[in-house]
Amino acid sequence: MPPAPQNDSSSGQTSLTLVGRVQADDQAAWQRLVDLYGPLIFSWGCRGGLSVEDAADVMQEVFTSVAKAIRRFDPAARGRFRGWLWTITRNKIRDHHRTSEAKARGGDTAFGELAEYPDQLPEQWDDDASDVTRHEVRALYHRAMELIRTDFQPHTWQAFFLSVVEEMPTADVAERLSMSPNQVRQAKSRVLRRLRLELADHE
Incomplete structure (x- = not known):
């Protein structure tokens, strides 16, 4: 798992949200964020057609990207955190499929076809549309309860x-x-x- 992002500032304010505490260099908050959202990212990977092993790799890659970019996350500009996390995950899944397809086909033909890979995953992946996603949201709440218990x-x-x-x-x-x-x-x-x-x- 990538290390938590480092920052010169710190905050002990319990009024901060989880992401706010991560942005304030709260190491425990980073671990909690990983524990809370890791299973959700893994589930997205599996639903995106990845194997268990590849979904785990994508989860690691997503958190590496999050650690690098979390300080720039602004909900006023980017919307809710889950949507931002979904965008990163979707792109990592897409990149994985592109790489796998290139390896499977080989040569310049596969390289040329990468540009044709869809920018978005299937429509049923819309964030709040499917029963599976609602199940994932419920699971997220249950994990949050267990983590704060x-x-x-x-x-x-x-x-x-x-x-x-x-x-x-x-x-x-x-x-x-x-x-x-x-x-x-x-x-x-x-x-x-x-x-x-x-x-x-x-x-």
Whole structure:
């Protein structure tokens, strides 16, 4: 895995999004970004017709590109982070297919045909269109929850999980965990606020 990008500045502000913390040279944030988005990139590679081994290679290449360019990422100019990441991944997949086709065909003929390779993958790959993509988005949220889970006390996490994931009424959660309803609501709010920060660049 490529090293995290280096920067002279640092920030301990918990109000920064995940990408913002990476841009501020937070090494732990870089690892979290890799852990969070790595499976998504790998899935895109497999759906793009790559073998498991090639999809893993593309994932490494994507993170190398991200590490080099992350400081220039501006959501105001480029849109949400997932869209930017998708563009990088799509181009890496396309480059891989071009290279593979050139090797398979060999010679100048294959080289000349590279220019004809489509600029975009099939239309069903549209970011929010397919059931597969919706499944990937759900998986992304679940990974984010698992990654932030250890940042909270067990009771705080349980209050959030029972309230939000299992949709248990606040009064029932409070009774089960021996907490007041207000404590349950506060715990739920703290975890949701953190989850939104982790995924703010994605949405």
